[in-house]
Amino acid sequence: MAVLLASVALAAGCGLFEPDASPGATAPPGAGAAVGHPAADLTGTVPDVDPSILPRESVAPMPVARLADGLVPPTNRWFSGLVFGDEPLPVFPVPLAFGVTDGGFAFGLPDVEVTGQSILGPFVPQVGVDVGATSVVVTAYDTASVTLDLLDGAGSAVGTVTLVEGSPVLRYTAATDQTAALTVGFTETGGLVSAEAGGREYVLVGADDALSDGGRSLDLAEGDSVAWFPVPDDAPAGAVATLAEAAAHPVTGTTLAYGVADDAVTTAITYEAGEAPVPGTVVVRLPHQRESDGATCGLGTYATVRGTVDVCTASTLAWTSAAVEPAGALDLSGLGEDARTELAEQVRADASALDPRPSDTYFGGKALARDANLLAIAEQLGLDDVAAPLREDLAAALREWAEPSGCDARDARCFVYDPEVRSVVGRTPSFGSDELNDHHFHYGYFLYAAGVAAADDPELAADLAPVLDLLAADVASGAGTDDLPPLRVFDAYAGHSWASGYAPFADGNNQESASEAVSAWNGLALWAQTSGDATLEAQARWLLSAEAASARAYWTDFDRDDPALDGFGHTVTSLVWGGKRDWATWFSAEPSAMLGILVLPMQPVAGYLAGDPERIRANLDEALAGPRDDPASWDVMFGDQLLMYAALAGPDDSAAALDVARALPDERVDDGNTRGYLLAWLLVHATE
Numbered sequence: 001m002a003v004l005l006a007s008v009a010l011a012a013g014c015g016l017f018e019p020d021a022s023p024g025a026t027a028p029p030g031a032g033a034a035v036g037h038p039a040a041d042l043t044g045t046v047p048d049v050d051p052s053i054l055p056r057e058s059v060a061p062m063p064v065a066r067l068a069d070g071l072v073p074p075t076n077r078w079f080s081g082l083v084f085g086d087e088p089l090p091v092f093p094v095p096l097a098f099g100v101t102d103g104g105f106a107f108g109l110p111d112v113e114v115t116g117q118s119i120l121g122p123f124v125p126q127v128g129v130d131v132g133a134t135s136v137v138v139t140a141y142d143t144a145s146v147t148l149d150l151l152d153g154a155g156s157a158v159g160t161v162t163l164v165e166g167s168p169v170l171r172y173t174a175a176t177d178q179t180a181a182l183t184v185g186f187t188e189t190g191g192l193v194s195a196e197a198g199g200r201e202y203v204l205v206g207a208d209d210a211l212s213d214g215g216r217s218l219d220l221a222e223g224d225s226v227a228w229f230p231v232p233d234d235a236p237a238g239a240v241a242t243l244a245e246a247a248a249h250p251v252t253g254t255t256l257a258y259g260v261a262d263d264a265v266t267t268a269i270t271y272e273a274g275e276a277p278v279p280g281t282v283v284v285r286l287p288h289q290r291e292s293d294g295a296t297c298g299l300g301t302y303a304t305v306r307g308t309v310d311v312c313t314a315s316t317l318a319w320t321s322a323a324v325e326p327a328g329a330l331d332l333s334g335l336g337e338d339a340r341t342e343l344a345e346q347v348r349a350d351a352s353a354l355d356p357r358p359s360d361t362y363f364g365g366k367a368l369a370r371d372a373n374l375l376a377i378a379e380q381l382g383l384d385d386v387a388a389p390l391r392e393d394l395a396a397a398l399r400e401w402a403e404p405s406g407c408d409a410r411d412a413r414c415f416v417y418d419p420e421v422r423s424v425v426g427r428t429p430s431f432g433s434d435e436l437n438d439h440h441f442h443y444g445y446f447l448y449a450a451g452v453a454a455a456d457d458p459e460l461a462a463d464l465a466p467v468l469d470l471l472a473a474d475v476a477s478g479a480g481t482d483d484l485p486p487l488r489v490f491d492a493y494a495g496h497s498w499a500s501g502y503a504p505f506a507d508g509n510n511q512e513s514a515s516e517a518v519s520a521w522n523g524l525a526l527w528a529q530t531s532g533d534a535t536l537e538a539q540a541r542w543l544l545s546a547e548a549a550s551a552r553a554y555w556t557d558f559d560r561d562d563p564a565l566d567g568f569g570h571t572v573t574s575l576v577w578g579g580k581r582d583w584a585t586w587f588s589a590e591p592s593a594m595l596g597i598l599v600l601p602m603q604p605v606a607g608y609l610a611g612d613p614e615r616i617r618a619n620l621d622e623a624l625a626g627p628r629d630d631p632a633s634w635d636v637m638f639g640d641q642l643l644m645y646a647a648l649a650g651p652d653d654s655a656a657a658l659d660v661a662r663a664l665p666d667e668r669v670d671d672g673n674t675r676g677y678l679l680a681w682l683l684v685h686a687t688e
Contacts, residue, residue, distance in 0.1 A: 443474065
């Protein structure tokens with residue numbers, strides 16, 4: 001079966017979005033106003049790129065893949081750990097957790113455990129089903145669903161499991177006449193078939209007369225389909241019957257649409273059943289989706305690692321996020337003469353002492369973006385003697401990276417196309433980029449630098465386009481092809497990207513630097529503007545705004561009063577997984593790292609992190625080595641990034657940060673930054 005990412009417009013009957021009237025429903029940070037932004041038919045665009053211009057090479061071998069022939073390997077997905085590696089790992093189609101077991105599968109609703117350092121919702125089997133399977137294979141996937149065949153020892157299908165992201169319903173369809181053994185006994189009471197499992201009631205739909213052995217077996221004929229769902233917390237009278245009726249409609253696939261307006265973007269996911277939309281399947285509405293339309297809620301809640309989620313029925317779930325405007329330069333027009341003089345002096349010093357650009361795709365990309373920011377400042381200040389050579393050098397560096405046959409001649413600063421995993425990969429990897437990790441982080445820096453440097457240079461844009469367009473398509477192809485998957489890293493339902501390529505973890509996939517993901521889509525939008533691709537620009541604006549909303553809703557500004565998160569001891573979660581959220585990073589235990597990785601690289605677009613000044617200050621108080629008014633407190637990892645973040649709390653905070661920044665030790669200026677850009681950011685915000 002082919003990968004599905006069809007484009008659909010909202011049905012005319014959905015109308016405009018109206019504020020939700022459910023009790024207690026509040027919009028999370030970054031949510032857009034529900035004022036009527038129907039999703040347009042903007043998805044599904046096949047990029048005009050040609051991977052054959054690059055050398056074909058597998059920089060690192062792809063792991064074992066449980067994947068049907070003809071499917072593009074689904075890296076960077078919430079279910080990637082189910083596909084890749086020696087054994088299938090648990091996955092988290094929120095709100096459920098699912099795992100393959102000996103003979104079949106098991107699932108459950110994670111019981112959220114909150115500690116001072118983590119919000120935990122691991123896979124713990126609550127309902128298990130044994131159908132005598134010995135292996136599994138993914139046969140289809142799309143926007144928010146994945147189809148998994150269970151195979152016998154001869155490789156023939158025993159049955160099919162459908163996992164739907166955002167659905168508490170787990171469906172199994174028998175491919176042969178069989179008896180499925182259950183780990184808990186189900187009984188009929190009051191017209192519903194249910195069982196107690198893991199301290200929670202589960203409802204079984206579609207069993208009819210199939211139960212035997214005291215409710216611990218299902219006698220199924222070929223084609224029979226059953227489904228389970230956990231009863232929500234606080235479910236009002238009649239809600240369970242409503243959910244059981246909705247769960248009886250099998251979801252066969254999901255489709256995506258999005259819309260872009262001046263003040264908000266819209267994401268819409270339609271749950272399909274055959275040729276017609278499902279007449280109200282069961283979905284859960286996450287905190288970032290509370291400004292939504294198309295869902296009937298008030299049916300109870302579940303506690304999840306994302307927070308308390310609403311249980312609803314819907315055929316199309318659509319929600320808005322506040323629009324974030326792409327930005328490639330700070331606006332220095334409001335600076336006075338003294339500020340411009342100080343800044344000019346610092347820019348000259350920085351330009352004469354730039355560190356050499358590294359040759360891997362992460363640090364090399366950061367260096368290109370660093371120089372693009374310095375160039376933009378030098379040009380605004382009229383420093384032609386600085387800007388001209390910097391522009392020439394930056395253009396030459398970009399052209400070197402964008403030479404299609406570069407890897408035929410050298411082992412660094414070039415890209416290849418991996419035909420096995422269907423991806424563009426830098427010859428010199430970093431942070432597992434050869435295993436498809438972090439491609440959006442890395443390539444976002446290249447797209448940003450190219451978008452800035454080539455904005456007024458059509459010749460440079462044309463020279464860069466063949467390879468830069470491939471980088472863009474690698475992480476954000478609007479539609480899938482045989483060469484590239486659709487939206488490789490972005491999870492439309494979750495509202496954010498996944499960073500791990502193969503996700504070899506029992507806690508699912510993860511993303512740490514949500515701010516670099518936002519910056520990636522900012523770079524994508526700038527490159528689309530520079531290259532004149534209006535369709536890609538619209539898509540990039542959607543990705544940028546959606547990722548920014550989720551970055552605030554789950555990483556930096558989440559609702560600390562949510563009872564599902566009670567007991568968590570920190571103001572940010574720096575590492576978000578499918579099955580948990582941590583106050584931790586991959587690289588450092590320093591408190592400053594926990595916040596710093598969520599705000600860097602503080603590009604001109606980083607104003608999306610503003611909002612509640614007191615929350616910004618609280619986040620900083622936790623990250624710094626001491627009081628904010630003590631300059632020594634900022635002598636920490638990512639001190640420059642935290643100073644720029646502090647400026648978003650207001651002009652006085654920016655002015656105080658500026659005093660500290662002037663004397664900040666050189667080693668505290670990030671390798672992707674310059675002191676000139678640091679001062680420019682703070683000077684601009686101090687005058688607002």
